[in-house]
Amino acid sequence: MNKPNKSPQRLPSAPAYPKKTTGSEAAASIRKQANGWSEQKRAEMFEQGMRMIYGGTGPATAKVRP
Numbered sequence: 001m002n003k004p005n006k007s008p009q010r011l012p013s014a015p016a017y018p019k020k021t022t023g024s025e026a027a028a029s030i031r032k033q034a035n036g037w038s039e040q041k042r043a044e045m046f047e048q049g050m051r052m053i054y055g056g057t058g059p060a061t062a063k064v065r066p
Contacts, residue, residue, distance in 0.1 A: 037045070 034042075034045075
């Protein structure tokens, strides 16, 4: 009688990813540019990003149901 094989199955090797892609080069370029920003410019860009994500330009107001 044969004993069952208890060793785990081998998974295929991880895919080989390229070291450089268009996206990684663009991100490196943006980081290099952003490293020269002042604190004021960083704050402005943060506010602009928050407006893009959450919408609106002013404080949020809730509508109250009667």
